[in-house]
Amino acid sequence: MNDKQLNLIAEGIMKKLPSDKERQAVEKILSAALKILYGTQEAQQQTDEFMSDAKSPEDVINGVVATLFLLYRKSKNTMPWGPAIAAGQILLLEGLARASKNGAFELTEELVGDTTEKYIDTILTKLGISTEQIIDVARKASVLTKNGVSPEQPNQLAQPQGGVQAGGLLGGTV
Amino acid sequence: MPAAAVVAGVVGAVSTGGAAAAAVGALATAGTAALTVGSVASIATFVGSVTTVVGAVTGNNKLLKVGAILGVAGGVTSMAANSLKLFGEGQTLSAAVNAANAANAANAAYSASIAQSIPLGEFVTPKESFMEPLAGRSAGGLLPESAFIPPSTTAQAAQAAQAAQAAQQTANSSLNLAPVVDKSLSSVTENSFTNTAGILTPTVNAPTTPSVETPGFSFQKLSEFFTDKNNYTQLMALGAAASSYGKASMEEPLIEAQTNLYNTRADIARQNMYNSSAAGRLYGATK
Numbered sequence: 001m002n003d004k005q006l007n008l009i010a011e012g013i014m015k016k017l018p019s020d021k022e023r024q025a026v027e028k029i030l031s032a033a034l035k036i037l038y039g040t041q042e043a044q045q046q047t048d049e050f051m052s053d054a055k056s057p058e059d060v061i062n063g064v065v066a067t068l069f070l071l072y073r074k075s076k077n078t079m080p081w082g083p084a085i086a087a088g089q090i091l092l093l094e095g096l097a098r099a100s101k102n103g104a105f106e107l108t109e110e111l112v113g114d115t116t117e118k119y120i121d122t123i124l125t126k127l128g129i130s131t132e133q134i135i136d137v138a139r140k141a142s143v144l145t146k147n148g149v150s151p152e153q154p155n156q157l158a159q160p161q162g163g164v165q166a167g168g169l170l171g172g173t174v
Numbered sequence: 175m176p177a178a179a180v181v182a183g184v185v186g187a188v189s190t191g192g193a194a195a196a197a198v199g200a201l202a203t204a205g206t207a208a209l210t211v212g213s214v215a216s217i218a219t220f221v222g223s224v225t226t227v228v229g230a231v232t233g234n235n236k237l238l239k240v241g242a243i244l245g246v247a248g249g250v251t252s253m254a255a256n257s258l259k260l261f262g263e264g265q266t267l268s269a270a271v272n273a274a275n276a277a278n279a280a281n282a283a284y285s286a287s288i289a290q291s292i293p294l295g296e297f298v299t300p301k302e303s304f305m306e307p308l309a310g311r312s313a314g315g316l317l318p319e320s321a322f323i324p325p326s327t328t329a330q331a332a333q334a335a336q337a338a339q340a341a342q343q344t345a346n347s348s349l350n351l352a353p354v355v356d357k358s359l360s361s362v363t364e365n366s367f368t369n370t371a372g373i374l375t376p377t378v379n380a381p382t383t384p385s386v387e388t389p390g391f392s393f394q395k396l397s398e399f400f401t402d403k404n405n406y407t408q409l410m411a412l413g414a415a416a417s418s419y420g421k422a423s424m425e426e427p428l429i430e431a432q433t434n435l436y437n438t439r440a441d442i443a444r445q446n447m448y449n450s451s452a453a454g455r456l457y458g459a460t461k
Contacts, residue, residue, distance in 0.1 A: 001232075005231060008231050009227055009228055009231045009232075012227035012230070012231065013223060013224055013227050016223040016226065016227055017220075017223060018219070018223075018249075022220075080216075081213070081216075081217050081220075082216045082217050082219065082220035083220065085217060085220050085221060085224065086220050086223065086224050089224045089228070109231075109232040109233055109234075110232070110234075112228065112232050113228060113229065113232040113233075113234030113236075113237055114234075116224070116225060116228045116232075116234075116237060117225075117234075117236070117237065117393045117394070120221055120224075120225065120391070120393050121390070121391055121392055121393050124217070124221070124390075124391035125390035125391045127209075127217070128209060129209060129214055129217065129391050130389045130390060130391055131389075131390075131391050131392050131395045131396050131399070132389070133209065133214050134214065134218055134244070134247075134391065134396055135396065135399055136211075136214075137211065137214055137215045137218050137247050137248060137251045138243065138244075138247040138400075138409055138412055139408075139409065140211070140215075140247075140250075140251045140254070141215075141246060141247035141248075141249075141250040141251045141254075141412050141415075142247075142408070142409045142410075142411050142412035143411075144250050144251065144254050145246070145250055145411040145412050145414075145415045146411040
């Protein structure tokens with residue numbers, strides 16, 4: 001893959017984010033990441049432990065995930081993980097491009113796809129999210145979708161059926 | 175490739191400094207996060223967005239399809255959890271407020287029973303001077319006027335105190351809440367119990383090294399689940415929505431990606447033709 005294709009992915013991710021708010025959050029995280037990775041001497045000293053050359057895609061993944069957790073701590077645990085995962089994907093592309101330029105491996109479309117999959121596996125696992133939890137989200141969404149709720153219809157009240165009890169969860173007054 | 179070109183391309187004017195490789199090394203931390211349905215769903219939405227784009231540009235169908243489903247599932251569930259207060263968040267909120275109500279009621283009863291056990295003749299000033307500054311206030315958390323009426327027996331007061339304590343413990347333990355005694359109900363807000371979308375609050379400080387292996391997340395496992403015929407039937411509504419949503423939401427970036435890829439390939443082809451031509455070679459030699 002060439003730089004143009006990598007930039008296409010990065011730009012595509014930014015375009016596909018739900019709103020400007022999320023885009024700004026991703027930009028903020030990326031800027032913070034760059035300051036840590038390439039910024040002040042003090043910041044570099046703090047990240048010396050993962051500031052070496054990547055030898056494999058897994059090295060890049062680990063570095064990106066470590067950077068995200070560092071940023072999370074620096075944000076006093078307020079960094080939203082959704083935008084952070086998107087920002088991490090862009091950092092991942094950056095890292096893969098650099099390692100590839102250094103001759104660590106050949107950057108192919110297949111490698112980018114596989115590394116993305118491993119990156120998602122790694123970051124979600126580190127966040128304590130299991131496959132079953134995501135499947136649970138999908139099941140809940142399936143019930144809601146049957147009732148006509150979609151992400152584009154935020155004001156439409158769902159009338160849950162099946163496994164979801166109607167109304168009882170809200171308690172009427174909350 | 176210039177320093178941080180991919181990142182700078184989307185961030186804009188960012189000073190990137192040196193050309194060190196991207197962060198590499200052992201994972202420094204592993205957080206244990208308190209995950210609500212809403213926060214997991216929000217994260218799923220972003221994962222869906224990321225993987226659909228990568229899948230579209232790299233031609234990885236697994237990323238594309240699973241990403242589309244995740245995008246829909248995360249979007250629908252996140253919205254339901256955070257806006258409609260369905261699932262865990264709403265349930266937790268309702269139960270928590272109910273528990274706080276019960277605890278406050280218990281607290282008031284407990285305070286009253288304690289007051290009833292005080293020998294009034296010795297410690298309580300005349301009713302008028304004591305109560306006057308409190309006139310007009312509601313009884314919540316304060317001693318009701320009836321508290322200054324001597325109980326018929328001390329045993330009745332003790333029984334009331336025991337009952338109040340038991341009610342309070344039940345209220346607190348029902349959701350494992352910290353005692354909310356002496357706190358007004360108004361301090362129990364939605365934000366006290368729910369996370370905003372995507373913001374996680376670790377319940378345990380992040381250890382320096384991962385010590386406990388969790389079941390973890392597997393994109394491959396998720397893909398297999400979604401493509402399993404039985405599960406797909408079960409999730410048919412979601413699959414249909416994902417197709418529709420995916421088509422609408424991916425159309426633009428897909429077309430643009432394909433157009434740009436075509437342009438890139440056309441550029442390369444033109445460059446190759448130019449280089450292979452006599453004029454190109456001549457130009458290259460004289461350059």
